Each structure stands twice: as C-alpha cells, then as structure tokens.
Amino acid sequence: MSQPRDHWSSNTGLVLAATGSAIGLGNLWKFPFITWENNGGAFVLVYLICIAAVGLPIMMAELLIGRRSQKSAVGALKDAVASKWPAGRKLGALAGGWGVLAGFILLSYYTVIAGWSLYYFTKSLSWTFGGYPVGMLPGDLFNGQALNTGLQLLLSLGFSLGTIAVVYFGVSKGIEKIARIFLPILFGILLLMLVSALGMSGSAEALGFIFRPNFSELGMEGILEALGHSFFTLSLGMGAMITYGSYISRKHSVVKASGAIVALDTIIALVATVIMFSVIFSVAGMREEISGSTVGMLFISLPELFYTEVPFGVVLGPLFYVLVALAALTSTISLLEVVSAYLIDERGLTRHKATIGAGAAIFVFTTFAVLSIPGLLGVSAEGLLSTMEIFDGKIGWFATADHFVSNWMLPTGGFFITLAAGWFMTREATKSELMDGTEPRWFKYGAWRFFIRWVAPIAVAAIIVFVIRGVDFS
C-alpha cells in the first residue's frame, strides 16, 4: 500500500520552500552578471516584463498541474495531457521524464558552484579573524581552489550530502522545515548587506544603472536572455514547481503562492544586484576589472572588496558566502526532490532509497563536472571531460551540460508545460484549480488563460527558434 501523500503544513510553508527553490545562484550569481553585460536599465525592465507575462503564468500552471494530480512531474503531466486527449499520456510522461533528466543534469554541476561558496565562507572566516592577506592575487586564489580536484570533490560531496539529508526527511519534516529556518536568515543577511551597500558612495550610480532604462543599449539577444533567465530563476520548465505543487493541499491557494514566490524571487535578484553594483561603483577602476565572467564578480572581485571597501565587510564577508550557500542549498533540495519524487511515485521506491540512490547517481556526474573544471576555466587540459565540444565554444562537460539545460531543456520543457495547461487541460480543470475560492481579488482567470495559451508559448517558442539559430543563453 502506498503511503498517504505528505503536504506542506501551510501556505507559508509552501511559499518559503518554493521561494527557496527559486532563489539561488541564478539570483546571486547569474542575474547581476547578465544585468552588467546588458548594460542595466532596459534589460532589467524587459526582465520584469518577462517575469510578469511569462514567468508568473507558467508558475501558476506548474503548481496547478501538480496540485490537481497530486503526483510528481511524470504522473502529473500524463494526467494533464490525458485531460482532453487520453491517448496522449505517453507524450506527457515523456515531457515529465525530460524534466526529471534536466533536474538530474542541473544538480550534477550546480553543487560544484555551490561548493565554491563553502570554500569562500571558510576563507573569509579566516580573513575576518586573521586579516586579509596583502598582495594576494584573488584570481590565483580562485583558480587554485577550483583546479584542486580533491578539494572540489570534497566541497561538492559535502553539499550533495547536505542536500540528500534534507530530502531524506521528506516534504514537511525536511524541505519545509529547512526553508522555514533558512529563508528568514537569508532575507536578514541580505537586508544587512543592502543597508551597508546603500551607504557606499557608488550606490546612487548603481541604482541609476539598474533602474534607468536606455533602450539603445539593449539588443534582441538581451531580450531573449532576460526571457531565458526568467525560467531558470523561477525554477520553471523542468517540473520542480509541478513536484512542489503536488504537495499543496486543497486548502491552499496556487494563485496567492505563485504571486508571492515570483515577487520574492524578483526582489531578491534586484537587491543582490543593487548590493553588488553599489560596491563595484564605489571603487575606482573596479568596472574595468569586472571582466568577462560571472565567476569573476562573485568569487574574484567581491571577496577582496569586503575586506578593503565595504563598511562592516569583515562581518558581512562571511555572512555573504553563507547566504550564497543557503540560497544554493534550498535550490539543490528542490532539484533532488524532482528526481526522488519521480522514483517514489512512478517507480515505487521508498523515500529513503530514492533519495540516497538518486543522490549517489547524480554525484557520479558531479565528479565529471569537477574533472572538467579546467575546460570551464579555459585552462589548457587533457582528457575528454575537459576538452569535449558538442556545442560550439562550450568546452568540457560542465559547460556542455549547462548549455544543454539552460538553452534546450528548460525552454522546451517550459513550452510543453504551457501547452499542457493551456491546451491539453480543459478549461474547467484549470479553472477549478485557480478559482477555488482561495484566489485573491486581483486575479482574473481569463487573463491567465490568454497568457498561458498565447503569450507564454509564443515567447518560449521564440527562445527555441533563436537557440536553433545558434544564440547562446547559458
């Protein structure tokens, strides 16, 4: 006999857990960097529009698909397609499986980057107590740790074990409990950092850069990058939110939760960007130094600045890297849950076996990611994992996997989800999930249906067309 399904204990529990999934390296690491690359203002505005017009409707779609079927991604998408087209169950299963695979691959390298935050946390603690080493070249420190294979395996193993430990205890006793503790800590640290950053001399210029749009600075690729990133940052397109939706009980509102998750994720991304840019704009010559990589901003430029420029940086430095680690952990938890929930619901495994088995299998691929770090950093190296090139210019397994997930898997998965909710499910089915008496007054079902049937699929199809034509969003 199967166990009764675990549920979130309250709407707040659901919102915190799903927001924990959404807030991650995408907010703290990727968003500030792509905002920088795309010259701020106009890019940020377009991003906000993408979040509202595409991200929010798909968030509601994923949560409602999950809540309706009370099954993880594969089962839920099967049911969604079968709602109008019983013979299409296989297609739904295939799409769900595609999402589970995306979760598997994404988790395999996400823990490696998360591991770097653990390293910088311990390093910054030692600088806080022992003083920042004068004359150290931050780039050398970064490369030194990243190219130390043993250390990298240890860090990512630590992160993977932490993830497995939480998912092992299940939805309400593991995932929700951790989110209830970690998210408030995360918000608190960010608030402290924001106050400190706004006091710096470059903050006004940073705010202008981020919020004053100048459309001559933004090209078509920037627009698509904003759209592509809205999927990644909201954990959409691979069934994570379908899975979390399957633990929502009838009493709780999909619409309210979606609004809160999307709003919190967006605010945190903006706050992180304001903090980082305030620091960067306050230091002479720093802009030129923020060169060609995301890694550069978070792990090369910032550590030193905490100890030389930021008010209370000796305290904020270690706190910042704890923040990155906590944000990453609540995301890796949701990735492992996608894979584990599939094994539990569709393959009949117990939660304990599913979590440990999936965690161990994914870690095998994490070792591939670690072994391919030289390829990622452009350091000359030998061996297939570091030198393989399936996609143009993506050298090594790490870069290949990231490219495949962000460019191909999330948009195609997201496209299918818009079809499932907008076209395969009946109007009555989606309406009864969204308009169940728990919805807030601002919500209009007809508007949602228009966005999920037309706006979202067309926008996502545009990403896919551009990816096919060779544009790169990873």
Ligand code: PFF
């Ligand atoms: N939303 C996460 C971030 O912004 O870092 C990444 C992510 C987590 C994507 C979980 C997908 C997912 F299922």
